[in-house]
Amino acid sequence: MYIVIIGAGRIGMGLARSQLATGQEVFLLDNDPARVEMLRTIFGSIARLGDGTNVTNLREAGVARAGLFIAATGNDAVNLASCQLARQVFNVPSTVAVVLDPENATLFESLGVDDVVSLTDLAMTRLASTVPAHPVVRLMPLAGRHREMVAIKIPAGAAVVNRMLSEIVLPYGSSVILIIGPTGQTEELRPETVLGAEDELIVVTPVEGTQALWETLTEMP
Amino acid sequence: MGSGRIGARVASSLATDGHDVSVIEPSRTQVMNLPRTLVDSGAIRLVVGDGSSAEAMLEAGIEDADVFLALSGDDALNGLAAQKAKTVFRTRRVVCRVKDEGLRELYTSLGITVTSPTALVADVILQTVPDIP
Numbered sequence: 001m002y003i004v005i006i007g008a009g010r011i012g013m014g015l016a017r018s019q020l021a022t023g024q025e026v027f028l029l030d031n032d033p034a035r036v037e038m039l040r041t042i043f044g045s046i047a048r049l050g051d052g053t054n055v056t057n058l059r060e061a062g063v064a065r066a067g068l069f070i071a072a073t074g075n076d077a078v079n080l081a082s083c084q085l086a087r088q089v090f091n092v093p094s095t096v097a098v099v100l101d102p103e104n105a106t107l108f109e110s111l112g113v114d115d116v117v118s119l120t121d122l123a124m125t126r127l128a129s130t131v132p133a134h135p136v137v138r139l140m141p142l143a144g145r146h147r148e149m150v151a152i153k154i155p156a157g158a159a160v161v162n163r164m165l166s167e168i169v170l171p172y173g174s175s176v177i178l179i180i181g182p183t184g185q186t187e188e189l190r191p192e193t194v195l196g197a198e199d200e201l202i203v204v205t206p207v208e209g210t211q212a213l214w215e216t217l218t219e220m221p
Numbered sequence: 222m223g224s225g226r227i228g229a230r231v232a233s234s235l236a237t238d239g240h241d242v243s244v245i246e247p248s249r250t251q252v253m254n255l256p257r258t259l260v261d262s263g264a265i266r267l268v269v270g271d272g273s274s275a276e277a278m279l280e281a282g283i284e285d286a287d288v289f290l291a292l293s294g295d296d297a298l299n300g301l302a303a304q305k306a307k308t309v310f311r312t313r314r315v316v317c318r319v320k321d322e323g324l325r326e327l328y329t330s331l332g333i334t335v336t337s338p339t340a341l342v343a344d345v346i347l348q349t350v351p352d353i354p
Contacts (some may be wrong), residue, residue, distance in 0.1 A: 053297050077273055077301035084300075086317050104301075110302055166254055196242030197322060 004029065004066045004092075006052030007073030008039055011098060015070065016043065029061050031075075052082035063090045072098045080104070102109055111119045126151070136214045142204060149177075149204050152217045156197035159221040165215045166191035170216060171209030178202035222272040222302050223247075223293030225319065227338060229254035231292060237262040244282035247272045247293070273302040275309065288314040296324050303333050 005012045008030040016026045020043070029034050039047035050057035052071060057068040063069060064183050069086040071079035083095040088108045096115040097108050105118040117140070125137050137151040153162060160168055165176065181189040182198035195201075205213050224232060224246040236242040237258050243266040246252050252260075252267060260266045270277030272293055283289060289306035291299035296319045303317035316334045319325045328335045 009304070053324060054321060075297065077295070078306075079296035079298040080328070081300050085327055086321060088330060089323065101271075101274065107305060107309060181240060 001025070001067040002062065002065055002211060003027070003068045003070065004058075004071075004086075006030075006071045006079070007098075008035060008047065009072065009074060012070070012072040013039070014116050015072065016046075027061050029057060029068075039141050043115050053078055053085065055085060058082070058085060058090065061094060066090070066092050068092070068096070070096045070098075076101055076104045076154070080111065081111065083108070084111065087112055101211050113114045119188065119199055136210060138210075146207060147173075147204060148210065150210055150213070151200055151202050152214055153200045154195055154197060155218055155220075157220055158197070158217065159175070159219050160195050160217055161197050162194055164191065165193045167193065168195070170189065170203070171205065171212040174203055174205035174213050175199050176203050222289070222291045223295075223299070223318075224251055224314055226254060227292050228290075228292035229256075232265055233259060241282075242266070242311070243268060243286075245270060245272050245277045245281050248299075258334070273305060275305065277300075278306065278310065279346050283310045286310075286312050288316070290316045292316075292318045292319075294320075296321050298345065300324060300328055300333075303328070304331070307333065322327060 003019055003024050004027045005016055005190045007030050008028045012028060016028050026046055028039055028043065028126040029050045029052055033049055036047055036049040048061060050061065050074065063086055069083065071082045071094040073079055079097040079099065083097045086095050092167050094114050096117065097113045098117045099105055099108060099117060100119055102118050102120045105121065106123050108116045123137065125139060139149040139151055140146050176189065179189065179193065180200040181187055187193055201217060203213060222245045224244050232242050232244050233256055244255060245268045249269050252269065255265060255267065262266055266281065268277050268281045281307060289312040291302040293299055299317045299319060303315045306312040307315045316336060317328050319328060319335050319337055320339055325335050325337050
């Protein structure tokens, strides 16, 4: 798929890197000359200087043939305007906007942005997960809200503690995508990776499997 | 919203004509464009804050507003503020200042009244030279 990303800060650049690694075709547009120069040394010609709210710049970025358009600048207003242009002028089938101000999240969805990622809400959710209780923290809806990304922290004494990933039977369709240890370090994901108390698992799961997933990971022996 | 030269002038005229005017200005230094007498006398209510935040809009009294004018020099900010006024606060008349031609077409298609000083000035200049051979 051809993905155009507006704003190549930490988020835009990280996203570009991950999508390129999975074989997607990516284009980065950013309005900071120094940053674009740096990007070109890393990514080559797929990065270009330009304004995401300018139709000509968007056309030159090939937005007309993009399957996915992601606006990830640090400016909510720019992210909205560029997503609206991508949708209205170039008929991009799917647009995503990053927002800093949570009040813009629902507004942007009502204004036609397909998916809005609220950084502040994500941070709040993450912070909520640092409290001693072990609830399911719903990080993000996925696949038209049929699936979701959740975070579950494993309590001390749970049945899964000291077990290998390959030994744990998760609900059908669930997959662990990240394990974050109690001090914040990420664990390598291998079948023989051993789970520890207070490890936090980031899991993508069908929404109907979330409850069973939580039970599996927090159940006491 | 916005008290650069255009916003300040529009606000001053409206206030002098007796309308209740609130100005939201994101930058504390820009407010110098507004006539002190009108601000000090309360003819213009000044709110310093993020021009597209509901908080600033509410402080400026958007819920009772007949008209919301987004007149900053930032097209995207004006577009966001205008759409927020229209969608969230149901302001009856919303006007958005836009420089970029593509955004002008976009916002017009979204039902927002758009004004483009650049286009207006160009029209006026062309009118002064009607008979170019």
